Amino acid sequence: MSNDIIRYDVEEYIEYMRDESRIFGKANSISFPTSEAELKRVLEKLAESSETVTLQGARTGLTGGAVPMEGHVINLSRMARISGLRFDGEKDCFFLRVEPGVLLSEINRAVSKLEFDTSEWSAESMDALKELKSSKGRFFSPDPTETSATIGGMISCNASGAKSFKYGATRNHVESLKVMLVDGDTISLKRGRERIEGGVLRLTTQGGREICEKLDVYKMPHVKNASGYYLESDMDVIDLFIGAEGTLGITVEAEIGLIPKPACIYGVMAFFPDQEKAIDFVEVAKTLERRPAALEFFNCLALELIRANMYKGHLPDIQRIAPVCHTGIYAELHAMDEDSGKGMLEALSALIEDCGGNLAQTWLAVSKHDMERLKEFRHAVPEFVNSIIDDRRKSEPSLTKLGTDMAVPQGFLRDVMRMYDEGIQSAGLESVIFGHIGDNHLHVNILPRSMSEYDTGKKLYGEWAEAVAKMGGTVSAEHGIGKFKAAMLRKMYSQDVLDSMMKIKRVFDPGNRLNRGNLFG
Structure with missing residues (x-):
């Protein structure tokens, strides 16, 4: 070659x-x-x-x-074509056909502007594009922080983001996959067509290989989850490959769903006098008839980090956070018309006041410009954390941050918050907590100042993982396991479950050649 x-x-x-x-x-x-x-x-x-x-x-x-x-x-970054479009009238959904190297930012831009390279599109795709242009607007809802992620990578780890609270993770928006196995053979999968029934997997590859395997079904946590293979007794086979971290096969083509775009979007940044009142607000907001599309959390230390950095050349277009603002919650409201949007905003405003928030200190974003400003604000915390760690690495090159990605079931949010706060205080570690509180999915970022503190934080992280697993939660809700967190997966699942996962791996990759080290170490 x-x-x-x-x-x-x-x-x-x-x-x-x-x-x-x-x-x-x-x-x-x-x-x-x-x-x-x-x-x-x-x-x-x-x-x-x-x-x-x-x-x-x-x-x-x-x-x-x-x-x-x-x-x-x-x-796979050079396999980056948007190769077609299809409209499904029964599902009222447009499905965009993409190669794995297409960037999320490129999908968002093309769909927003309705600008595609159609030089190789079929007549059916061109008809669907005419239909799309006459619709009221569509969008691809998964929104991980890194819009430079590829769609193949997003499928690999079942990426999510803030708006997954309303719309679900990537899995919810993948309609079909073409997967190449490690030997070059391929499998075509379509939602609702290839099924695992009674735990039995049956497939025929393009090369004619017959796959029939009784899988050992195990119990998965009922939370936002990106830890190990998705497996239920009766399910679509396509879901087994989504979130498998590239260990079973290689996505060479996917159809992703474009859903109706809300006509009215509000961003609300509310501040509360203490953490308990902020959690009160979140717990009630989850139960609203028209609940927010996103609920994001910033603890007092995260807000202090922003205060300390936002006027040092960072985020100059954001107003100052008042000293009385202890804990922050960002809520994003999506409505299909302006009247519904205003109704949602009124209900949320009343709830903010009921939970001790001050509307005079609440930020409201309506325009695209203001929404972008709030997006920068929300993403500033991990950027500031990385900057601090990069500076510390100059004197301690082996130093890295420790970032959790765990989620717990409903009813355990206050318990897990108390565990995090008490553990950090007892260990004397520097940290910030932020993230997707709507899904009970918070990122604790520990910022060690020495390798000794790193070791203390790593031990604490392991203890938290065991406790979260006992609550019925997950050690990774959106980032996946990769190579870095294989030990965490062993805290979440028994050896019998891991053996069941390895059995699935051997069905498609008997030589353990594909993405070796991911999931299982």
């Missing part, structure tokens, strides 16, 4: 040995296929020597899933 497909001069591609986890790895070779045919050729060549394969997209992940530890790297 020519060197323009498989490259062995990996020293020229050193940036592809890492992702946003700040873990560095190594590989023997790398390729950048531009089509399904090229990908198949690469896999067939690698099969000759049983080379291990690490898959990559934009490498925005936080758990080391795209970091190679050996073998060959396949970077």
Whole structure:
């Protein structure tokens, strides 16, 4: 095979040995296929020597899933075509056909502006585009912080974001997948067509291979979850591959759903005099008949971090946070018409006051510009955290932050918050807490000042993981397990469950060549 497909001069591609986890790895070779045919050729060549394969997209992940530890790297960023569109009248949904390397930002831009490269689109796709242009607007709802993520990466870890509180994670919006197995064979999957029934998996690959396997079904947590394989006794096979972190197969094409876009969107940043009143607000807001699309949390230390940094050249367009503002909650309201939107805003405003908030100190965003300002505010905390850690690494190169990604069932929010606060205070660690409180999914970022504090924080993190698992929660709600959190998965599931997952892995990748190290270490 020519060197323009498989490259062995990996020293020229050193940036592809890492992702946003700040873990560095190594590989023997790398390729950048531009089509399904090229990908198949690469896999067939690698099969000759049983080379291990690490898959990559934009490498925005936080758990080391795209970091190679050996073998060959396949970077899918050049398989980046939006290849068609389909309208399903029964579901009232448009389905956009995309390759795995398409960026979320490109999907959002193309759908918003209705601008696509249609040079290779079919007549059916062109008819659907006319229908889309005459509709009242559609959008793709999954919204991870990194809009530079690829759709393949989002499918790999079942990415979510703030608005998953209303719309669900990526899994809810994938209608079909074309998956290439590690030997180059392919499987086509469509929601509602291929089913696991009674725990029995039955599939036929494009190459004619018959797959029939009785799977050992296990109990999954009933929370927002991105930990291990999704498996139920009766389910769509497509859901097994979504969130599998590239360990079962490679997405080469997907259909993703574009749902009706709300006509009215409000962003509300409310502040409360203490954390308990903020949680009171959240718990009631979840029960509203027309509940928010997103509920995001900022503890007092997160707000202090913003206060300390926002006027040092950062976020200059945001007003000052009053000293009496102890805890912050961001709520985003989506309505299909202006009257409904105003009604939602009135109900939320009354609830803010009932829970001790002051409307005079509440920020309201209506325009696109103001919404962007609040988005910058919401994303500022992890950016400031990373900046602090990068500065500390100058004197302690091995130092990294410790960030939790755990979620608990309804009814355990106050318990898990108390556990976090007491554990951090007892250990004397620096931290901030923020995140998707609507899904009981909070990110605790521990900022160690030394490797000794890092070890203390890591031990505490492990204790929290065990406690969250006992509550019926998950150790990873959106970032996945990757290589970095394989030990956490073992705290969540028994060895019998992990063995059941490995059985699934062997069905599709018997040589354990694909994304080795992800999930199972």
